[in-house]
Amino acid sequence: MKTVRVAVVGAGVVGFSTAVCIAEALPICSVTLLAEKFSPDTTSDVAAGMVLAEVFPDIPLERQRRWFKDGFDHLLDIAQSEHAPEAGVLLTSGCQIFKEVPAEMKPFWSDIVIGFRNMTDLELKRFPNHKFGQAFTTLKCECSIYLPWLEKRFRKAGGRVEQRKVNSLQELSNNFDIIVNCTGLGSRTLVGDNQVHPIRGQVFKMEAPWLKHFIRDGDGMSYIYPGIHSVTVGGTKQVGDSRLQLDQGDSKSILERCRKLEPSLRKAKVLEPVGLRPGRRSPRVEKELVELRGRQVPVVHNYGHSGWGVSFAWGTARDALGLVRQCLHEMPLQAKL
Amino acid sequence: MRVAVIGAGVIGLSTAQSIYEQYHSTVSPLTIEVYADQFTPLTTSDGAAGFWQPYLYDKGNVQETKWNKETFDYLLSQLSSPESVKMGIFLQSGYNLCNEHAPEPSFKDTVLGFRQLTERELQMFPGYIHGWFNTALMVEGKSYLPWLMDWLQKRGVKFYHRKIESFKEVAETGADVIINCTGMRSGALQPDPDLKPGRGQIVKVDAPWLKHWIITHDFTAGTYNSPYIIPGSRLVTVGGVFQLGNWSEQNNSTDHKKIWENACQLEPSLKHARIVEDWSGLRPSRSKVRLERETIKSAAGPIEVIHNYGHGGFGLTIHRGCAEEAARLFGQIVEQKGKGPKARL
Numbered sequence: 001m002k003t004v005r006v007a008v009v010g011a012g013v014v015g016f017s018t019a020v021c022i023a024e025a026l027p028i029c030s031v032t033l034l035a036e037k038f039s040p041d042t043t044s045d046v047a048a049g050m051v052l053a054e055v056f057p058d059i060p061l062e063r064q065r066r067w068f069k070d071g072f073d074h075l076l077d078i079a080q081s082e083h084a085p086e087a088g089v090l091l092t093s094g095c096q097i098f099k100e101v102p103a104e105m106k107p108f109w110s111d112i113v114i115g116f117r118n119m120t121d122l123e124l125k126r127f128p129n130h131k132f133g134q135a136f137t138t139l140k141c142e143c144s145i146y147l148p149w150l151e152k153r154f155r156k157a158g159g160r161v162e163q164r165k166v167n168s169l170q171e172l173s174n175n176f177d178i179i180v181n182c183t184g185l186g187s188r189t190l191v192g193d194n195q196v197h198p199i200r201g202q203v204f205k206m207e208a209p210w211l212k213h214f215i216r217d218g219d220g221m222s223y224i225y226p227g228i229h230s231v232t233v234g235g236t237k238q239v240g241d242s243r244l245q246l247d248q249g250d251s252k253s254i255l256e257r258c259r260k261l262e263p264s265l266r267k268a269k270v271l272e273p274v275g276l277r278p279g280r281r282s283p284r285v286e287k288e289l290v291e292l293r294g295r296q297v298p299v300v301h302n303y304g305h306s307g308w309g310v311s312f313a314w315g316t317a318r319d320a321l322g323l324v325r326q327c328l329h330e331m332p333l334q335a336k337l
Numbered sequence: 338m339r340v341a342v343i344g345a346g347v348i349g350l351s352t353a354q355s356i357y358e359q360y361h362s363t364v365s366p367l368t369i370e371v372y373a374d375q376f377t378p379l380t381t382s383d384g385a386a387g388f389w390q391p392y393l394y395d396k397g398n399v400q401e402t403k404w405n406k407e408t409f410d411y412l413l414s415q416l417s418s419p420e421s422v423k424m425g426i427f428l429q430s431g432y433n434l435c436n437e438h439a440p441e442p443s444f445k446d447t448v449l450g451f452r453q454l455t456e457r458e459l460q461m462f463p464g465y466i467h468g469w470f471n472t473a474l475m476v477e478g479k480s481y482l483p484w485l486m487d488w489l490q491k492r493g494v495k496f497y498h499r500k501i502e503s504f505k506e507v508a509e510t511g512a513d514v515i516i517n518c519t520g521m522r523s524g525a526l527q528p529d530p531d532l533k534p535g536r537g538q539i540v541k542v543d544a545p546w547l548k549h550w551i552i553t554h555d556f557t558a559g560t561y562n563s564p565y566i567i568p569g570s571r572l573v574t575v576g577g578v579f580q581l582g583n584w585s586e587q588n589n590s591t592d593h594k595k596i597w598e599n600a601c602q603l604e605p606s607l608k609h610a611r612i613v614e615d616w617s618g619l620r621p622s623r624s625k626v627r628l629e630r631e632t633i634k635s636a637a638g639p640i641e642v643i644h645n646y647g648h649g650g651f652g653l654t655i656h657r658g659c660a661e662e663a664a665r666l667f668g669q670i671v672e673q674k675g676k677g678p679k680a681r682l
Binding site: 079080081082083084085086088090091092093114115117119120122123126135137209210211212213226228229263264266267 | 417422423449454470546571
């Protein structure tokens with residue numbers, strides 16, 4: 001059987017997760033990951049990496065649940081193993097608080113995270129502007145550590161990595177039989193998807209090692225996420241804004257909002273990165289046949305995870321793997337001999 | 338009034354603080370002096386992990402349960418103060434794990450969000466069949482004690498680096514009241530067969546990915562004689578042993594091995610943690626805390642002593658409640674000596 005050459009484009013959390021899934025499950029494939037930017041310069045590196053989710057409008061809830069659960073189980077296994085620190089994955093407990101009681105009191109992932117419950121009145125006393133809250137334990141996956149760890153795993157499974165900006169699917173069609181597109185924001189130009197738009201996020205990384213709990217305002221705008229070496233404090237959600245420079249107004253606003261939630265942050269030291277979430281109504285996880293240089297080339301898409309890349313990376317990668325399998329089955333017999 | 342506090346661990350310093358807070362405006366002059374042969378960072382309080390949690394059951398010592406709760410509530414109220422980081426106070430959640438079914442602990446209504454562990458959580462800890470999750474407080478001695486000393490020094494409290502050999506010696510300096518907060522070494526000032534060392538040894542490691550404390554309970558082995566992992570603000574404290582009657586403050590390699598192996602089984606990610614140091618300390622264990630007045634007869638006249646020692650492995654947990662009670666006892670002495678506010682009319 002002839003080796004099937006697979007190209008995975010994109011080296012963020014979705015790209016590497018997808019590449020690992022394919023390389024580990026399909027020995028008949030030789031997988032090459034190509035990307036312009038690698039960790040620590042990907043969007044994933046800016047992300048706090050908290051495993052949480054909001055509902056995507058166009059995907060059946062069952063499918064989103066499955067994505068979330070696959071990702072959670074995968075990361076939980078790592079968190080509980082001796083590999084946790086070298087993979088950058090940890091268990092984290094904390095709360096999500098709301099100024100008004102939300103319509104959806106039990107999100108779809110409430111039985112997938114651990115120990116989900118409503119906060120007690122005594123616990124809410126710390127947050128005088130908030131009326132309702134949920135406490136639970138979830139996972140945090142720090143991509144600056146996780147991506148290099150995934151890369152090791154990918155290479156161990158026979159994968160190859162190439163640093164290269166891919167400007168069109170065309171340029172890959174000669175050397176690859178299946179293309180997997182995990183280019184996040186890049187899909188806007190690479191495959192002409194104008195549903196993809198940047199959602200700007202500015203955060204602080206602060207030194208506050210006494211903080212052990214995450215705090216997230218249910219509006220998604222203010223959050224404090226303690227990590228291994230720093231605490232991510234944020235944020236902003238500016239749709240269509242592609243500025244990668246720091247905005248002083250945003251800095252001021254973030255610090256003000258988060259210090260209200262956690263007064264001890266006044267004593268913490270600061271660093272400030274910015275990232276552009278690959279916004280889309282819902283992630284695009286599907287396959288299509290694209291005519292490239294006279295051939296019908298199977299392309300599997302896995303992009304558009306907005307601010308939920310880490311949470312859905314593994315689950316969508318598993319789906320993408322399933323789609324690659326389908327591509328293999330559907331390929332003309334001659335190519336597989 | 339002249340008050341002499343013997344001992345500069347968390348008990349001595351917090352008692353001095355409570356006495357100052359409650360009486361400095363009504364008793365004038367109020368001179369407070371602290372005598373100790375060890376100061377932070379060399380006290381027993383400094384070595385402790387700094388985790389607020391009483392023993393699971395108070396065995397009827399309802400006073401102690403009350404003092405524990407007062408301490409928790411006090412520390413909780415200090416959380417929002419701008420001093421909280423300097424004081425070494427912060428919240429942390431975690432797991433209490435039991436190898437058999439056990440009744441709920443005495444502190445279940447004091448801590449935040451107390452609940453039973455879910456099935457999935459128990460699956461995370463093979464070998465344990467039952468347990469609880471809650472949010473508790475940390476109060477790290479290495480920060481809290483310097484903060485207390487600073488607080489006291491700013492208010493005129495004087496410190497003397499001296500080993501006290503007898504109550505008489507302190508009485509001779511002119512002290513009206515002696516507060517005995519000498520912890521493990523109280524027996525040297527006044528024999529107490531009920532006070533015994535509960536030797537503990539810990540390993541401090543660098544493992545900043547750990548954000549929860551994990552305390553296991555083995556009812557046959559006894560309190561603190563089973564693994565615990567308590568992340569602090571900088572390092573993680575791994576224990577535990579509780580060796581009643583063992584006076585050795587030397588680190589023991591057999592204990593180290595046992596502690597480390599058990600902890601790695603409980604938390605596999607520790608395998609890659611950098612070990613920073615070992616430490617051994619003696620918990621001043623007693624059947625119950627000795628917090629009471631005693632008038633000691635001496636050739637020079639009666640000596641008023643308030644004993645505040647024997648806090649076992651829960652000194653940080655109970656300190657504030659005991660300090661306030663000791664201050665109350667001090668108030669009784671003030672009344673008796675006619676040195677209260679009425680006396681100044």
